[in-house]
Amino acid sequence: xxxxxxxxxxxxxxxxxxxxxxxxxxxxxxxxxxxxxxxxxxxxxxxxxxxxxxxxxxxxxxxxxxxxxxxxxxxxxxxxxxxxxxxxxxxxxxxxxxxxxxxxxxxxxxxxxxxxxxxxxxxxxxxxxxxxxxxxxxxxxxxxxxxxxxxxxxxxxxxxxxxxxxxxxxxxxxxxxxxxxxxxxxxxxxxxxxxxxxxxxxxxxxxxxxxxxxxxxxxxxx
Ligand SMILES: *Cc1c(COP(=O)(O)O)cnc(C)c1O
Numbered sequence: 254x255x256x257x258x259x260x261x262x263x264x265x266x267x268x269x270x271x272x273x274x275x276x277x278x279x280x281x282x283x284x285x286x287x288x289x290x291x292x293x294x295x296x297x298x299x300x301x302x303x304x305x306x307x308x309x310x311x312x313x314x315x316x317x318x319x320x321x322x323x324x325x326x327x328x329x330x331x332x333x334x335x336x337x338x339x340x341x342x343x344x345x346x347x348x349x350x351x352x353x354x355x356x357x358x359x360x361x362x363x364x365x366x367x368x369x370x371x372x373x374x375x376x377x378x379x380x381x382x383x384x385x386x387x388x389x390x391x392x393x394x395x396x397x398x399x400x401x402x403x404x405x406x407x408x409x410x411x412x413x414x415x416x417x418x419x420x421x422x423x424x425x426x427x428x429x430x431x432x433x434x435x436x437x438x439x440x441x442x443x444x445x446x447x448x449x450x451x452x453x454x455x456x457x458x459x460x461x462x463x464x465x466x467x468x469x470x471x472x473x474x475x
Contacts, residue, residue: 356400
C-alpha cells in the first residue's frame, strides 16, 4: 500500500500552524512505508509493540525519533530503553520506577508521559484525573526518579462519533495538564499527546501539541 503523500503534506501544514508535533504511527506497516515518509521529512514515528519497534529501529535510519505508544510491560523496558525518544503510556508509578531503574543502569534519562484514562470504555489503561495529578506531584516534589523525565500527559478519547463526548474527554485531559503545569511551572512538563486520525482536529482545538496518526498516513490496518 502506498503512503498517503497528499494527506501527509496537508497535515504537516495544519500542524505547523498549531505548533503541534506529528507522531506517525507505523504499527503493522512495513519498514519501507516508514522509509517513504522519512524521505518526505518525517522524523517522529510511533509503535505500540516492543518487538516490532525493536525490529524496525534496527533497520531504519538512526535519525528517527521512536515513540512507544502501547502498553509497556516492565520486563520489556530494557529492550527499548537505550534508544526510545518518548514513552507515552506510563500508567503506574511502579512502571515509572522500573523505567527509572533501567535508565540508571544504562546512564540515560528517559522521557515519559503519564497516560490518563479519559474514555468511557474500560479497556483503556491509565490513571484517572485526580490520580495523575497526585502522581506527577509526587514525582516532581520528591524528585525520586532522576533517570526519567516526566514531559507531559497522554490520553485516548472514546471511540465514538459523538464529538461532544470526545471534546469533553480531551478537555478533561487538558485540565489535568494545566493543573500540573501550574503547580510545577519550572518543570519541563509541556507535552500533551492527544488525538488520532479520527479525532485529531478536536484534540488540537482542546490544546493538544502532539498527535498520533496512523491510518490517515499509512492507510487502514488489516
Ligand atoms: C494505533 C494508535 C494510534 C493511531 O491510530 P489511527 O486511528 O490509525 O490514527 C494512536 N495512538 C495509539 C495509542 C494507537 O495505538
